[in-house]
Amino acid sequence: MTEQTMMIREMCDAFDVTPRTLRFYEAKELLFPQRDGQKRLFSKRDRVRLKLILRGKRFGFTLEEIRQLLDLYHVGDQQHTQLSRSVSVGRERLADMERRQIELSEAIADLKDQLGWGERMLRTTALQGEAAE
């Protein structure tokens, strides 16, 4: 029960990705499924990583950036030197994301503002009617 493993189809259904994507991520060394014969078996660890990968993608990080960060979420398998690198990379990413958070707030405020104008405009022009078809 501790080695709850999944086959490729289940993974695809669970995470809404294609087999091609999973194989691609393996080729890029983002995932490391074991094998049963030639079939891939995805462990709990792979699932955690995949979840992080997809999240990272939603934030616009490249797969390479994500890969460098992934090891941080797997403390224990690493040597001091490697972990040190991971932490360092992690700190940069964190700063990155915090900057983004601020900018995102600004953008949201802006957009709300513009939507306000747009909607107000819609109401007034609606009253006036329009000439051209």
Place this chain on the structure above:
Amino acid sequence: MTEQTMMIREMCDAFDVTPRTLRFYEAKELLFPQRDGQKRLFSKRDRVRLKLILRGKRFGFTLEEIRQLLDLYHVGDQQHTQLSRSVSVGRERLADMERRQIELSEAIADLKDQLGWGERMLRTTALQGEAAE
């Protein structure tokens, strides 16, 4: 003074992009520089749009998504029908960005947590020293 226009080089310096990028955005109908002979003249409006484009890119939106949104920031030039579309698109983007904001907060919290573990780990393994070089 109301028609403060800039040439391509100034634009590039001001926004840290290449000429190619500006021409590309024009080709994709994201910018509409006027012409003086064959030279492009970028207006205040183009600059506002470019700023929004770059911001949009930082959030991972595609140029096409950005283009659909841009008109919203130019209320007044539009007909009711068009504005209505813009507002509708804008509302979706807003919802999008608000979801992102939440997810981003989660991701930041997660990453901080992991960094905590990583740093703690670093300190303890540092004390133990290591065998392998």
Place this chain on the structure above:
DNA sequence: CACAAAGTTGACGTTAACGTAAGTTGAACG
């Protein structure tokens, strides 16, 4: 045992967002 279903490995195709290079044009300058 035939065969369908699911998985596998190449290998080439595709899209977005520019990069880059080659040749042209127009204004400005000594």
Place this chain on the structure above:
DNA sequence: CGTTCAACTTACGTTAACGTCAACTTTGTG
């Protein structure tokens, strides 16, 4: 007036992240 310099057009090249297709194994099923 020759030339330098910036900007222009045209067009092919590039990278990331998969999609798609063809041609096998492997495994379960009637």
